[in-house]
Amino acid sequence: MRTTAPRRSVRRTVAGAGVAVAVLAAAVTGCDSGEPASGGERGPRAAAPRWNTAPTSVAAVGDSITRGFDACSVLADCPEVSWATGGDPAVRSLAARLLGEAEVPAHSWNYAVTGARMADLAGQLTAAAQHKPGLVTVMVGSNDACRPTVSSMTSVADFRAAFERALGQLRAASPASQVYVSSVPDLQRLWEQGKDAPMVRQVWKLGICQSMLADPLSGAEAATARREKVRARVVEYNEVLREVCAKDELCRYDGGAVFQYPFSSEQLSRWDWFHPGRDGQARLAELAHRQVTAAQPPR
Template sequence: MRKRRPRSRAVLAVVAAAVLGVAGCDAVGGDSGPAATRRSSPSPTPTWDRAPDSLAAVGDSITRGFDACSVLSDCPEVSWATGSDPKVKSLAVRLLGTDGAAKRSWNYAVTGARMADLPGQMAKAVPRKPELVAVMAGANDACTSSVSTMTSVARFRASFEEAMDTLRASLPKAQVYVSSVPDLKRLWSQGRGNPLGKQVWKLGICPSMLGDADALDASATSRRAKVQKRVVAYNEVLREVCAKDERCRFDGDAVFDYRFGTKQLSHWDWFHPSTNGQARLAEIAYRTVTARKPTA
C-alpha cells in the first residue's frame, strides 16, 4: 500500500489538471486560451474605405460634362464624378448624398487637359483634403492633331506617377479611383452615322481618330488602329501604376469595355458622353469604389 500511494497521487494530479483545463474559463473568470485571444483581438482596419466622406475629381472634358447640355460647352452639373443632376446621380451624390455632395465634393478637371496636366490638378485638390480622388484622364493624349503627336506611353506613365506622388506627398491615406480611357474607336463607329456630329468633329474634336470620318481606306484604318493601340497602352499604364498603391483602385477597363451607344453620346458632337452616358460612368465608378474587393 505504501508503494502505491505516490502513484495514486500522481494520477489524481493529472486528473485535476485535466479538469481545470476544461473548466479554465470559469476558473479564471473568462476565456484564457489561444482561441479566446483571437476572438477578443480587434479586427484590423481595412485599407480601403467603401464609404469615403469627401471627393475631389480631376481629369478632362468628360469629367466637366462637356457637350452634354449644349454645344461646345462644359456642363459640370451632369458630371459623372461631382454633378448634381438627379438623372446622373453622380459618384459624389451616391457616396455623400445630395447635400453632402454639394458641400464636400470639388471638380478640378479641365476641358482639353492631358495627363501632363494632372499633377497640377492634384496640387489644387490637395488643400481640400479629400478622402477620395476620382481620376479620368488620357483621352486627349490620344486625341491629338495626328498619330505622330500623341503622348508617348513613357511620358504618359511619368505624368501619372508624378500626379500620384503629388497627392501622396500631402495625403498618404487618400483613396484614388482611376477610370480607364474610353474606347475611342467605338465612339467613332457609333457617331459617324450622324451628319451633324461629323460637322462638329471637323471643328477639331479628336482629329487623330475622327478626322476623315467616312474614310475606310487602308491609311485611315491604320491610323485609327494606332490610336486604339495607344489607348490600350495608356490603360495598361493606369492599371500598373495604380496596382503599386494599396489605396488606389483601377476600374479594370470597365469604362473602356462599356459599349456606348447613341443614347449615351452627346447629341451635339456624338462623341462625348450625354447625360445618360455620364450616368453610366457614375454607375461604373460607384460599383468600383464600393466593391468589397478591387477589380482584377
C-alpha cells in the same frame, strides 16, 4: 535559516520578463523595425491600409468628360451633370451616391479641365489635395490620344512618368486619400457610333479628336491604320494606369470597365456624339460607384 534564490536565477527571471514586455508592446503597436528576427525571419508587419467603401468627400480631376462638356449645350462645360461630382438628380453622380445629394456641394470638388492631358494631372491633384479628400477620381488620357495627328500623341513613356509624378505628389500632400482611376474610353467605338450621321461629321470637323475622327467615312488603308494606332495607344495608356495604380495601396483601377463599356448613341452628346451626354454620365457614375463600393478591387 534564511534562504535566497541564486543571483543567476534572479537575473534570468528579470531578463525573461523584459523580453515578454517587449514582445507584448510590439504586438499592441504593430511595430515592425524591418530587421530580421531570430532565425533570419522578419517580425510581424503592420496591416496594409484598408479600402474605405464609404468615403465622406470626393474630389475629381481629369478632362472634358468629368467637366460634362457638350452634355447640356454645344461646346460648353456642364459640371452639374458630371459623373463624379455633379448634382443633377438624373445623373446621380458618384459623389451623390456616396454622400447623398444634399452633401455634394459642401463635400465635393471638381478640378477637371476640358482639354487636359496627363501632364496636367499633377497640378489638378495638388489643388484637390488641399481638401484632404476621402476619395479622388481620376479620368484622363483621352486628350493624350486625341491629337491633331497620330505622331503627336503622348508617348507611353511620358504618360507613365507624368502619372507616377502626379500620384506621388498627391501622396506627399494627402497620404490617406483614396484614388479611383477610370480607364480611358475606347475612342474607336465612339467613332463607330457617330460616323454615319452627316451633322455629326460636320461637328467633328471643328477639330474634335482628329487622330481618330478625321475622314470619318474613309475606309482607305491609311485611315484604318491610323484609327487602329490610336486605339492601340489607348490600350497602352490603360495598362500604364493599371500598373502604376497597383503599386499604391490606396489606388483602385476600374479594371477596364469604362474602356469596355458599349456606349450607345443615346448615351452620347446630341451635339458631338463623342462626349457622354446625361445618360452616358449616369452610366459612368454607376460604373464608378460599383467599383468604389466593392469589397475587393476588380480583377
